[in-house]
Amino acid sequence: MDTVVNVELGExxxxxxxxxxxLADGPLFRRLVPAAQVVVLTNDVVAPLYLxxxxxxxxxxxxxxxxxxxxxxxxxxxxxxxxMGFMLEKRLERGAVLVALGGGVIGDLGGFAAACYQRxxxxxxxxxxxxxxxxxxxxxxxxxxxxxGKNMIGAFHQPVAVVADTATLATLPxxxxxxxxxxxxxxxLIRDLPFFAWLEANLDQVLAREPAxxxxxxRRSCENKAEVVAADERETGExxxxxxxHTFGHAIETARGYGDWLHGExxxxxxxxxxRLSARLGWLDAAALARAEALIARAGxxxxxxxxxxxxxxxxxxxxxxxxxxxxIRLVLLRGLGQAVVTRDYDDAALxxxxxxxx
Amino acid sequence: MDTVVNVELGExxxxxxxxxxxLADGPLFRRLVPAAQVVVLTNDVVAPLYLxxxxxxxxxxxxxxxxxxxxxxxxxxxxxxxxMGFMLEKRLERGAVLVALGGGVIGDLGGFAAACYQRxxxxxxxxxxxxxxxxxxxxxxxxxxxxxGKNMIGAFHQPVAVVADTATLATLPxxxxxxxxxxxxxxxLIRDLPFFAWLEANLDQVLAREPAxxxxxxRRSCENKAEVVAADERETGExxxxxxxHTFGHAIETARGYGDWLHGExxxxxxxxxxRLSARLGWLDAAALARAEALIARAGxxxxxxxxxxxxxxxxxxxxxxxxxxxxIRLVLLRGLGQAVVTRDYDDAALxxxxxxxx
Numbered sequence: 001m002d003t004v005v006n007v008e009l010g011e012x013x014x015x016x017x018x019x020x021x022x023l024a025d026g027p028l029f030r031r032l033v034p035a036a037q038v039v040v041l042t043n044d045v046v047a048p049l050y051l052x053x054x055x056x057x058x059x060x061x062x063x064x065x066x067x068x069x070x071x072x073x074x075x076x077x078x079x080x081x082x083x084m085g086f087m088l089e090k091r092l093e094r095g096a097v098l099v100a101l102g103g104g105v106i107g108d109l110g111g112f113a114a115a116c117y118q119r120x121x122x123x124x125x126x127x128x129x130x131x132x133x134x135x136x137x138x139x140x141x142x143x144x145x146x147x148x149g150k151n152m153i154g155a156f157h158q159p160v161a162v163v164a165d166t167a168t169l170a171t172l173p174x175x176x177x178x179x180x181x182x183x184x185x186x187x188x189l190i191r192d193l194p195f196f197a198w199l200e201a202n203l204d205q206v207l208a209r210e211p212a213x214x215x216x217x218x219r220r221s222c223e224n225k226a227e228v229v230a231a232d233e234r235e236t237g238e239x240x241x242x243x244x245x246h247t248f249g250h251a252i253e254t255a256r257g258y259g260d261w262l263h264g265e266x267x268x269x270x271x272x273x274x275x276r277l278s279a280r281l282g283w284l285d286a287a288a289l290a291r292a293e294a295l296i297a298r299a300g301x302x303x304x305x306x307x308x309x310x311x312x313x314x315x316x317x318x319x320x321x322x323x324x325x326x327x328x329i330r331l332v333l334l335r336g337l338g339q340a341v342v343t344r345d346y347d348d349a350a351l352x353x354x355x356x357x358x359x
Numbered sequence: 360m361d362t363v364v365n366v367e368l369g370e371x372x373x374x375x376x377x378x379x380x381x382l383a384d385g386p387l388f389r390r391l392v393p394a395a396q397v398v399v400l401t402n403d404v405v406a407p408l409y410l411x412x413x414x415x416x417x418x419x420x421x422x423x424x425x426x427x428x429x430x431x432x433x434x435x436x437x438x439x440x441x442x443m444g445f446m447l448e449k450r451l452e453r454g455a456v457l458v459a460l461g462g463g464v465i466g467d468l469g470g471f472a473a474a475c476y477q478r479x480x481x482x483x484x485x486x487x488x489x490x491x492x493x494x495x496x497x498x499x500x501x502x503x504x505x506x507x508g509k510n511m512i513g514a515f516h517q518p519v520a521v522v523a524d525t526a527t528l529a530t531l532p533x534x535x536x537x538x539x540x541x542x543x544x545x546x547x548l549i550r551d552l553p554f555f556a557w558l559e560a561n562l563d564q565v566l567a568r569e570p571a572x573x574x575x576x577x578r579r580s581c582e583n584k585a586e587v588v589a590a591d592e593r594e595t596g597e598x599x600x601x602x603x604x605h606t607f608g609h610a611i612e613t614a615r616g617y618g619d620w621l622h623g624e625x626x627x628x629x630x631x632x633x634x635r636l637s638a639r640l641g642w643l644d645a646a647a648l649a650r651a652e653a654l655i656a657r658a659g660x661x662x663x664x665x666x667x668x669x670x671x672x673x674x675x676x677x678x679x680x681x682x683x684x685x686x687x688i689r690l691v692l693l694r695g696l697g698q699a700v701v702t703r704d705y706d707d708a709a710l711x712x713x714x715x716x717x718x
Contacts, residue, residue, distance in 0.1 A: 077443070081436050088507040091679060116475075119502065119513045143478065148447040154478045155514060320450060 002028075003215070005222045007138065008230040012158045016138060016222050020211055022165040023050055023126070029057040032161045033124055037096035038063045039087060041110040043070040046102045046128055049171065054101055054126065064090045068106070072263075075105045075145050077153060083113040097122045097160070103129035103176075104136040104263065108151070111142030115157035125162040129172060130180025131264055133164040134187075134221035139229040139239075149320045150250050156234060164222075166214045178300040179264025181206070182245070184217050185295055186271060187224040190241045193338030195220050200291070203298055241340040244332040245270030248305070251317035255309045261302075268301030273354060278334040280350045288337045311355035361387075362574070364581045366497065367589040371517045375497060375581050379570055381524040382409055382485070388416040391520045392483055396455035397422045398446060400469040402429040405461045405487055408530065413460055413485065423449045427465070431622075434464045434504050436512060442472040456481045456519070462488035462535075463495040463622065467510070470501030474516035484521040488531060489539025490623055492523040493546075493580035498588040498598075508679045509609050515593060523581075525573045537659040538623025540565070541604070543576050544654055545630060546583040549600045552697030554579050559650070562657055600699040603691040604629030607664070610676035614668045620661075627660030632713060637693040639709045647696045670714035 002019040022028065038058045042051050047067045055063050066086050068074050087096070100110030100123060107125055114123035125137035143154025169177065184206075188196025198220075199206070205213040225242070232239040248270030252261055275292045278284040284292075297303050305314070318329050328344045329351070335341050361378040381387060397417045401410055406426045414422050425445050427433050446455070459469030459482060466484055473482035484496035502513025528536065543565075547555025557579075558565070564572040584601070591598040607629030611620055634651045637643040643651075656662050664673070677688050687703045688710070694700050 077436070077440050084436070084505055084512050085507065088505055088511055088679070116512050116514060118511055119500065119515055141478065146443055146447055148444065152447055152477055153443050153475050155475060156478055320447070 003219050005219060005226055007158070007226040009158060009233060014159060014161050016162040016164060016226065018133075018164045018166065018215065018218050018222065020165065020167045020215070022163050023053050023168065026057040028163065029054065029124075030060075032163070033058070033097045033099065033122075035095055035097040035122070036061050037092050038099060039090070039092055039096060040065045040099045040101055041068070041083065041106055041113070042066075042101040043068050043074075043103075043106055045070040046106070050101060050128065050168070054099065064092065068109075070105075072105055072145070075109050075143075077144055077146070080109060080113060080116075080144050083109070084117060087113070087117055092117070092121075094118045094121055097124060099124045099126060100137075100159075101126045101128065103127065103132045107132050107137050108141070108143050108154070111140070111157055111159065112144055112154050115142050115155035120157065122160045123157070125159040127162065127164055128168040130169055130177055130218075131183060132180075133166075133169075133218050134180060135183040135225065135242075137162050137164070138222055138225045140233065150253060162222075164218055166211060166218060169209060169214055174300075176262065176264075177209070179262040179268075181299045182264035182268040182271065182296070182301055184221050185299065186242070186244050186267070187221050188295075189271060189275075189292060189334065189337060190244050190332070190340035191228070191338060192220070192224055195224070196291075196295070196337055200295055203295070207299070237342075240330075240342040241332055244334075244340055245272075245274050247318050247321045247329065247331055248273040250321060251314050252305050252309070254317050254320075255313065256306060261306070265302055268296050268299070269303060269305050272296055272303040273305065274331065274333055277331070277346070277350060277354045280354060281333070281346055284334050284336065288334075291337060292334075311352065314355045315351075362578050364578060364585055366517070366585040368517060368592060373518060373520050375521040375523060375585065377492075377523045377525065377574065377577050377581065379524065379526045379574070381522050382412050382527065385416040387522065388413065388483075389419075391522070392417070392456045392458065392481075394454055394456040394481070395420050396451050397458060398449070398451055398455060399424045399458045399460055400427070400442065400465060400472070401425075401460040402427050402433075402462075402465055404429040405465070409460060409487065409527070413458065423451070427468075429464075431464055431504070434468050434502075436503055436505070439468060439472060439475075439503050442468070443476060446472070446476055451476070451480075453477045453480055456483060458483045458485060459496075459518075460485045460487065462486065462491045466491050466496050467500070467502050467513070470499070470516055470518065471503055471513050474501050474514035479516065481519045482516070484518040486521065486523055487527040489528055489536055489577075490542055491539075492525075492528075492577050493539060494542040494584065494601075496521045496523070497581055497584045499592065509612060521581075523577055525570065525577060528568060528573055533659075534621065535623075536568070538621040538627075540658045541623035541627040541630065541655070541660055543580050544658060545601070545603050545626070546580050547654075548630060548634075548651060548693065548696060549603050549691070549699035550587070550697055551579070551583055554583070555650075555654070555696055559654055562654070566658070596701075599689075599701040600691055603693075603699055604631075604633050606677050606680045606688065606690060607632040609680060610673055611664050611668070613676050613679075614672065615665060620665070624661055627655050627658070628662060628664050631655055631662040632664065633690065633692055636690070636705070636709060636713045639713060640692070640705055643693045643695065647693075650696060651693075670711065673714045674710075 098114040127137035140158035143151035249266035252266040486496035499517035502510035608625035611625040
């Protein structure tokens with residue numbers, strides 16, 4: 001059941017191990033993390049489920065564990081400082097390896113902590129949510145949030161490996177599972193029409209969390225992400241297409257305060273907004289727009305933003321996005337299903353109309 | 360008067376411009392920083408002297424300035440957070456360039472801010488102290504301090520260029536100028552015996568801050584550092600020799616609280632301790648030890664640590680150093696003048712005796 005997808009980044013090449021029950025595979029963990037000192041970072045929801053198992057693989061060395069409170073509110077510079085203080089108190093050396101066991105918050109925060117501790121130590125991503133398994137654990141983007149914007153403080157720091165145990169998805173709350181599907185659908189929309197069609201045909205099995213369907217969507221998502229990241233690690237080109245729906249989505253998340261809307265929910269609504277803007281611009285035909293909206297709705301994701309964000313406020317929040325150049329908002333839009341473009345070359349009035357209609 | 364030393368790091372190759380009056384060279388600054396958005400970071404001691412001149416070079420674009428209080432106490436995660444907040448409030452985009460105008464604190468903090476803002480933007484080092492011109496501005500090490508250790512939170516992030524105006528050294532307080540000489544002498548001790556001999560012969564001209572002597576020590580120091588960094592950017596080997604005196608020195612700084620002893624003063628005493636330990640181990644003969652101690656003393660630097668640090672406390676602080684592996688303190692020692700080695704293979708009793716003797 002152990003599938004391996006490689007992220008081809010030259011000397012920083014690394015494997016993504018995907019399979020049911022991998023968390024219990026001690027030899028795999030010890031092979032991926034040969035260090036004498038290990039620190040496992042997790043949160044208080046994941047810890048009761050998996051911490052003993054994972055930390056137990058390192059009983060033969062020094063293994064420290066740090067359990068943070070759950071939630072996006074802790075993906076902050078303050079918590080980052082706490083992690084640094086913990087590692088220094090425990091006198092972890094530069095050869096220590098950080099194991100990030102949890103969802104996107106733990107992965108992003110843990111990765112950033114590994115990137116900065118003594119100017120950089122190795123880390124292992126062990127994602128336990130669908131979102132983290134199909135998106136955030138792969139590609140080396142690490143960050144914490146700032147009250148003025150999501151992921152604004154961070155680093156590119158690739159893990160030594162990713163271990164995605166599909167069995168962890170069985171216990172995921174429905175809302176979180178569905179939020180993760182937004183990123184899965186995204187790969188179909190931006191670059192993989194056959195996968196989009198597969199999702200249309202097999203969404204019921206996915207929603208029923210049939211193991212084979214889960215393994216397939218995770219593998220296919222990781223393959224897509226690995227290809228994009230290998231071609232454009234630092235996001236100077238194609239990688240930006242992975243942000244479909246994210247500029248709209250981040251604005252929603254910031255407007256609502258982190259944690260009210262889940263990231264995937266905001267991305268779901270954001271992808272619909274991007275698709276509708278693409279349609280307004282005449283880039284996406286009505287049938288394609290309908291298919292995109294229908295799949296996102298069937299997954300159980302929101303397709304419209306909260307009604308109470310004024311158009312001007314929406315635009316202001318979007319203009320804080322990292323992808324902007326020269327004051328003009330850069331957007332990921334669709335030229336067809338499976339065909340994303342990154343552009344600043346669109347009719348601004350169409351964006352205005354969309355935001356006014358949406359507000 | 361514009362000498363250029365290149366740091367050869369492949370696609371991240373960059374020039375160090377050295378000369379008297381370079382701060383007034385608008386065309387140079389505009390050529391090195393073609394960005395549409397610039398943020399100049401400096402402190403309240405440097406700002407009255409040079410901020411108007413430097414910021415004035417960018418009057419044709421958006422140029423924000425942030426003036427921090429002077430001092431090592433501000434090389435902290437809290438101040439780092441303030442810099443991030445400032446840049447976000449000003450809506451600086453990923454294409455913005457940060458100009459770090461000041462000494463080692465501004466350079467290290469500014470470099471780390473540039474490394475992390477939106478996962479990394481370009482930055483220009485404009486060092487205005489001797490220490491920063493001969494050491495900290497070159498090589499891409501950026502960091503802030505943690506109460507539990509110096510430079511423990513940071514990143515490797517190379518500048519796009521360094522501009523070292525030797526005229527800024529004329530106004531430097533004597534204590535700070537002398538502290539900078541510790542790093543200059545270091546290059547002689549670790550790898551450049553002819554430079555060490557030149558310093559013995561010309562120290563009076565250096566202490567009198569004769570422009571030709573200043574230009575020479577800065578160029579020679581930068582050449583040495585550039586060669587070491589080009590050979591070993593990430594400090595997996597030779598680069599560690601640049602830390603001669605620093606493991607002892609960091610312990611002194613941490614014990615005294617940042618800012619009581621200047622970094623260079625602590626390094627001066629630390630280099631003497633390393634030389635004495637080398638002599639105890641029989642690696643350095645008495646004449647060589649005497650030459651090392653004499654030059655450091657003539658420069659006006661301390662040659663012994665503060666008397667009130669107990670041996671056990673000294674060892675504890677040294678064991679927090681980033682260079683440690685497997686609990687054993689790695690040290691930079693001398694096998695002769697101009698010949699440093701990085702080793703964990705020394706008689707621990709000799710270190711004990713040194714620390715007891717020193718306390």
